[in-house]
Amino acid sequence: MTAAGIALGAVLTPVGTTLSAGTLDGVAxxxxxxxxxxxxxxxxxxxxxLGESGGANGNGATPEEAVADLTEAVQMVLDEDGVPELQTLDLEVA
Structure with missing residues (x-):
């Protein structure tokens, strides 16, 4: 699998990181x-x-196009449903 972060309204990060929200000057x-x-x-x-909102998907001819499409889908979910409140679980793996 390949993963690359592209930022618009939501910051998408590769799997292995957590979904979290923070605010700075009113922008989450x-x-x-x-x-x-x-x-x-x-x-x-x-x-x-995206928690209770379900998931979001993106497709494209390249990984970058798929992530750009996903970013738009995530932004639409967050605009409609708001930022989910999630708890994280940190595990140590070998």
Whole structure:
């Protein structure tokens, strides 16, 4: 899997990080973990889980296009449903 962060309204970060929200001057920054993988037809697919709101998906000819599409989808979910309140679980893995 390949992952790259592209920032618009939400900050998408590679899987392994946490979804969290903070505010600075009234603007929220949301860190959203996501995955990017190429399907059997060669289309790049990006997916992010957004708690109770469900998930968001993006597709494209390249990983960057899929993440850009995902970023728009995440922004629409956050605009409609607000920023989810999530708790994080930190694990140590070998």
């Amino acid at each position: 920054t949301v860190h959203v973990p996501y995955t990017v993988a190429q399907d059997e037809d060669g289309v790049w697919c990006a997916h992010a889980w």
